[in-house]
Structure formats: C-alpha cells, structure tokens
Amino acid sequence: MLSWVDKLVPEYIEGRQEMKKRADQVDRDNPIEMNDLKQFNSMIDSMTYSLEWMTTGRQPNTYRGVDEKAVYQRRSYENIDLIPDIAEQLEEESINKKHLFMTREEKVVLADILASFSLRERQCYILHVGQKKSMSEIAYELGVSKSMVQQSIRRAKNKVEERMDKKSMIYA
Numbered sequence: 130m131l132s133w134v135d136k137l138v139p140e141y142i143e144g145r146q147e148m149k150k151r152a153d154q155v156d157r158d159n160p161i162e163m164n165d166l167k168q169f170n171s172m173i174d175s176m177t178y179s180l181e182w183m184t185t186g187r188q189p190n191t192y193r194g195v196d197e198k199a200v201y202q203r204r205s206y207e208n209i210d211l212i213p214d215i216a217e218q219l220e221e222e223s224i225n226k227k228h229l230f231m232t233r234e235e236k237v238v239l240a241d242i243l244a245s246f247s248l249r250e251r252q253c254y255i256l257h258v259g260q261k262k263s264m265s266e267i268a269y270e271l272g273v274s275k276s277m278v279q280q281s282i283r284r285a286k287n288k289v290e291e292r293m294d295k296k297s298m299i300y301a
Contacts (some may be wrong), residue, residue: 134183137250141183147174187192242292246285254285 154171155162181189243251252271256262257278264282265276 138180138183141176141180145173145180147175148176244269245288245292247281248282249273249277250285250288253281257282269301 148169152173153168155166155169157163157166178189246254248272253267256267256270257264262270264275264278268278271278
C-alpha cells in the first residue's frame with residue numbers, strides 16, 4: 130500500500146546516487162567534461178531539492194507560513210480505496226446489512242493516523258489488521274523477519290492508541 134511519494138522517493142535517491150557517481154568520473158582537466166560536471170551538479174541539486182520537498186511535504190528553504198508535516202501522504206491516504214466511502218455503503222445497504230460507516234472527519238483522522246506510521250509500520254499494520262494476514266504471511270510477503278513484523282505492528286498499534294487518546298482528550 131504505497132503512496133506515489135513512497136514510490137517516487139527511492140527512484141530519486143537512486144537517480145541522485147547514479148548522478149553523483151557519474152560526476153565523480155568526470156575528468157577535471159578536460160574543459161568539455163567540466164561543462165558536463167556543471168550539468169550533473171545542477172541535476173543533483175534539483176533532485177536533492179525535490180527529495181526534500183517530497184519527504185517533508187513543504188517547500189525547502191522556506192521558513193515562514195504554515196508547515197504541514199507529510200502533507201502528500203496524508204492527502205493520498207484520504208483518497209485511497211482502503212478507506213470506505215459512505216456513498217458506496219449506502220448503495221450496498223440492501224445487499225448486506227453489516228456496514229462500517231465513516232464520515233469525512235473520521236476519514237481524515239484515519240489518514241492522519243496512517244501518515245504517522247513509517248512505511249514498514251503502515252505495510253504491516255494494513256496487511257495484518259485490514260487484510261487479516263498472519264504475521265508469518267506478512268513476513269514472507271515483505272521479505273522480512275517475523276519479529277520485524279511483530280515490532281512494526283506493535284509500534285503502529287501504540288501510535289493508534291496515542292492518537293485516539295489525544296482525540297478523546299480533545300472531545301472530553
């Protein structure tokens with residue numbers, strides 16, 4: 130369950146590393162290759178800038194204004210198919226009487242919780258809680274140890290409890 134940011138960031142990191150390797154191979158005595166080095170450095174700077182923007186969710190080097198942490202991830206989680214839409218549930222009401230209804234506000238809270246997870250926590254938690262997979266199945270699917278899956282799920286559940294405790298304090 131990767132968002133577009135989760136997919137794009139590793140590609141940018143890999144591309145930037147390749148660009149740095151190529152820049153290191155430039156013959157600094159050759160004036161033509163020195164022009165290439167300027168281009169490589171410019172591309173490396175652009176990729177670094179883009180990476181910072183994607184990972185922080187805000188424009189780099191801006192110090193004023195509102196800072197919204199993980200804005201891209203949060204917006205994508207609000208729209209994912211994992212979070213059911215109440216309109217779809219109302220249409221299916223006659224077919225199946227058991228439904229989970231979520232308001233827009235509840236979707237935003239869920240998106241906030243998912244955005245607080247690391248990539249590994251999000252993967253493990255959704256596979257375990259949402260898709261009812263065993264920890265062994267998740268470990269095999271993700272290519273990690275079962276203890277890593279257990280630890281990730283435990284951390285994710287703790288974050289859910291913390292967020293829910295904060296929400297209940299606000300409404301109390």
